[in-house]
Amino acid sequence: MVQYLETDVLIIGSGGAGMYAAIAAADHGANVLLLDKSIVGRSGATIMAQMTVAAAVGEEEPDDWRFHLKDTIAAGRDLVDEPLAKILCQRAPEKIWQMEEWGVGWARSGNHLTQVHAPGHDRKRCVYVDFLNTGPATARTLRNQVRKFDNIRRVSDLIVTDLVLQDGRAAGAVALHLETGQAVTIAAKATVIATGGLTSMYNRNSASANMGGDGYALGLRAGAELIDMEFVQFFPIGHLAPRMTGMDPIMWDPFRYKLGGRLLNGKKEEFTQNYGAPEDGKYVVTRDAATYAIFKEVEAGRGSPHGGAWLSFEHIPEADLRAAFGPVIDKLANNGIDLTKMAIEVAPIAHYHMGGLRTDDSLATTLPHLFATGEAVGGANGANRLSGNAISETFVFGELAGRSAAALSHSAMPDIHHAAQPFLDIIAEASNRAGGGMTPTAATASLQTIMAEDVGPFRTADGLRRALDNLAQLAATLPELPTGGAMAFNQQLADWFGLRNMLVVARTIATAALARTESRGAHQREDHPGLDQAWTYNQVVRLDGDDIRLFRSEVRRLAQEELA
Numbered sequence: 001m002v003q004y005l006e007t008d009v010l011i012i013g014s015g016g017a018g019m020y021a022a023i024a025a026a027d028h029g030a031n032v033l034l035l036d037k038s039i040v041g042r043s044g045a046t047i048m049a050q051m052t053v054a055a056a057v058g059e060e061e062p063d064d065w066r067f068h069l070k071d072t073i074a075a076g077r078d079l080v081d082e083p084l085a086k087i088l089c090q091r092a093p094e095k096i097w098q099m100e101e102w103g104v105g106w107a108r109s110g111n112h113l114t115q116v117h118a119p120g121h122d123r124k125r126c127v128y129v130d131f132l133n134t135g136p137a138t139a140r141t142l143r144n145q146v147r148k149f150d151n152i153r154r155v156s157d158l159i160v161t162d163l164v165l166q167d168g169r170a171a172g173a174v175a176l177h178l179e180t181g182q183a184v185t186i187a188a189k190a191t192v193i194a195t196g197g198l199t200s201m202y203n204r205n206s207a208s209a210n211m212g213g214d215g216y217a218l219g220l221r222a223g224a225e226l227i228d229m230e231f232v233q234f235f236p237i238g239h240l241a242p243r244m245t246g247m248d249p250i251m252w253d254p255f256r257y258k259l260g261g262r263l264l265n266g267k268k269e270e271f272t273q274n275y276g277a278p279e280d281g282k283y284v285v286t287r288d289a290a291t292y293a294i295f296k297e298v299e300a301g302r303g304s305p306h307g308g309a310w311l312s313f314e315h316i317p318e319a320d321l322r323a324a325f326g327p328v329i330d331k332l333a334n335n336g337i338d339l340t341k342m343a344i345e346v347a348p349i350a351h352y353h354m355g356g357l358r359t360d361d362s363l364a365t366t367l368p369h370l371f372a373t374g375e376a377v378g379g380a381n382g383a384n385r386l387s388g389n390a391i392s393e394t395f396v397f398g399e400l401a402g403r404s405a406a407a408l409s410h411s412a413m414p415d416i417h418h419a420a421q422p423f424l425d426i427i428a429e430a431s432n433r434a435g436g437g438m439t440p441t442a443a444t445a446s447l448q449t450i451m452a453e454d455v456g457p458f459r460t461a462d463g464l465r466r467a468l469d470n471l472a473q474l475a476a477t478l479p480e481l482p483t484g485g486a487m488a489f490n491q492q493l494a495d496w497f498g499l500r501n502m503l504v505v506a507r508t509i510a511t512a513a514l515a516r517t518e519s520r521g522a523h524q525r526e527d528h529p530g531l532d533q534a535w536t537y538n539q540v541v542r543l544d545g546d547d548i549r550l551f552r553s554e555v556r557r558l559a560q561e562e563l564a
């Protein structure tokens, strides 16, 4: 049986961006349906975020959003969509105060907010709640706000599988209810994609399983454009060794903010200065530059034993370590890690996606009545994102997308019963495929390996072509992969729909990366080293039937006086 729902504003994904959008849309009088393929308000990247939220609140030292914008544009290596970045930097401070009013509890030193200096920022600009607790506190605060609105309906375990169009505009979606195995049709006057990023498409990542690029695929199949898909950010110091359980692989970031630490090669020598990025015991090197330097050292045979770099806090007295990280030091001890006596090994892992849905300044995508928000939006960070910009992005873009979508509440409710049918048929067909053979979960692992081997931070034309061939072979198996049949909580079925999305999104990344014959930010071509000014363009992706179409687009710039 197919369930039917209707709403003014449909928000797909309930991380920080989705929840902020729901609050804004509801506050502007819209009826909102906030859904998530996992638990509403408790899944995705937001709740995992560690520490930094960048905003020029100027609490530690004088600051201005224009300085933040300047740093964001510089980090983005000339590809930043400047109007979007301006919105992000200009509005971030008011969102920090709004979150404070809502009870997030930013860390304070005396009577002002504490701010740390993160790499690529020119001053202390990042607020936080506590070590490893910024994401949970942010998510909790937004959940509490969401609950205050009677006009926000929340539905968990609902996987949106396709968007539905009416008269050339987004008119809702079709979804699979994981808990019951039932299909659901949702008519909506406006739809917001808040599905986060795609880093679980790589086998080493900082992501949870539900960050597989669904929103990009949903938008693309419905006719929306994507931008900057080749720019996948790798977090340079993901934990590599020794084995560590119960702790986050990117936990060394806050350690570096507070204590500096030393990044060393296999010979225990500092090395980032050899790549034009000296550290001097501070944490100043941007993510793209550090990722590049680590990979190059490993390639030159100067990696740490497990193929990364050493990160050492051995020179820092135990009392200082304890003062900064108290109980975490004990948790590390339980893992056999004593930072006063040993360095740990770190290596780059997939962490964030700079690309995404192409939008205008109201966060409208190129498909009418479809909006995007949060990490699902492409362009605001160009070829490389600054630490802390992603959480600010969820607040600022969340509020803006929610408000923009709510403005369409006056339009007529679309009738999508007929248009939804082909997508309901896909759910019915996929739910009805028992049998043996490679499972969707195993096929997903193959895709992650393809992406890691040939579409990682270092790319070549041969490798990218090989990846596209391998992805095509994998895609050919998709219609036959067994899902185990219709049943409640069928993870294989969920993975089948995830893989269906990953396959198309992976092709957009590899195709865009193959076309960009230069190295810039997070996109490094071994066969085309160095930045090529002739490539100061964004690449836009469209789907034409099953074919990926790429075209170049001028980078949107601000007038000089708006930057001054």
Ligand SMILES: Cc1cc2nc3c(=O)[nH]c(=O)nc-3n(C[C@H](O)[C@H](O)[C@H](O)COP(=O)(O)OP(=O)(O)OC[C@H]3O[C@@H](n4cnc5c(N)ncnc54)[C@H](O)[C@@H]3O)c2cc1C
Pocket (backbone or CB within 6 Å): 012, 013, 014, 015, 016, 017, 018, 035, 036, 037, 038, 042, 043, 044, 045, 046, 047, 048, 049, 050, 051, 052, 053, 054, 134, 158, 159, 160, 161, 194, 195, 196, 197, 206, 207, 208, 210, 211, 214, 215, 248, 250, 351, 352, 373, 374, 375, 376, 387, 388, 389, 390, 391, 392, 394
């Ligand atoms: C470990 C980690 C630490 C980080 N630390 C920081 C930090 O310190 N500072 C910073 O600025 N950034 C940080 N980031 C990045 C930042 O957290 C994310 O970019 C940001 O939270 C993304 O928010 P979002 O709301 O766009 O997406 P998410 O929070 O990822 O939410 C997306 C939601 O969409 C749902 N969804 C996906 N597909 C579907 C579908 N088909 N149907 C229904 N629902 C769907 C998911 O289940 C998920 O709940 C970190 C990221 C990670 C992974």
